[in-house]
Amino acid sequence: MKLIIGNKNYSSWSLRGWLAAKQSGLAFEEIQVPLYGDDWNTAKKRNDDIAPSSGKVPVLWDGDAVVWDSLAIVEYLADKVGRDRFWPKEDDARAMARSMVAEMHSSFLALREQCPMNVRRKVEGAQIDEAAKADVVRILTLWAEARARFGRGGPYLFGTFSAADIFFAPVVSRFISYGIAVPGFALAYMEAVWSHEWLQSWIAAAEAEDSVIEQFETPVKK
Numbered sequence: 001m002k003l004i005i006g007n008k009n010y011s012s013w014s015l016r017g018w019l020a021a022k023q024s025g026l027a028f029e030e031i032q033v034p035l036y037g038d039d040w041n042t043a044k045k046r047n048d049d050i051a052p053s054s055g056k057v058p059v060l061w062d063g064d065a066v067v068w069d070s071l072a073i074v075e076y077l078a079d080k081v082g083r084d085r086f087w088p089k090e091d092d093a094r095a096m097a098r099s100m101v102a103e104m105h106s107s108f109l110a111l112r113e114q115c116p117m118n119v120r121r122k123v124e125g126a127q128i129d130e131a132a133k134a135d136v137v138r139i140l141t142l143w144a145e146a147r148a149r150f151g152r153g154g155p156y157l158f159g160t161f162s163a164a165d166i167f168f169a170p171v172v173s174r175f176i177s178y179g180i181a182v183p184g185f186a187l188a189y190m191e192a193v194w195s196h197e198w199l200q201s202w203i204a205a206a207e208a209e210d211s212v213i214e215q216f217e218t219p220v221k222k
Helices: 012-024 038-046 070-081 091-106 109-114 130-150 163-177 184-195 197-208
Strands: 002-005 029-032 059-062 065-067
Touching (some): 002 012, 012 059, 184 197
Parallel strands (some): 002 029
Antiparallel strands (some): 002 059
């Protein structure tokens, strides 16, 4: 398999696709293409591996099969290795996990826009507007319910590391980067995600990158 990703410092969707590939346990080749710069535009024209996604990342190639959306990548890999590797076994837990992932996949636009993922960035007490604050409250509510109902088996949302944690990992990064205040249970969850060996590997690579995308470096909207 080959996984096409963007900058590790900035690309939240690449992180999700990469974590999904790691969660599968399958061997894969990682191909990184810096986003938005001349190299990215050139790569889109020259690299057929990127073309099916109209130049977006992540893209997973598995032989002749191509998957170009992070949620689709999770589902494709779950079909290959067994759904229990990605989703809780019990119906009620799996139903909530799927709903949370779908909501994360399609929602929280204000938080995304005002607090773009930037692993290297640290802003204490960033000022966000009411729409972004509402996103934060909704996310914390989802985390609290998942942990209270299904988190007894470990430190993650549904106990063990799952697709839900894969999809909320970039949110953890955003909360840390922008100093978003969270209650104790959420802080414990964030620490568990951030200290995961896969996240630590991603963070180290992100911090080692020297590329800068200015649109993700501007001050958070107040």
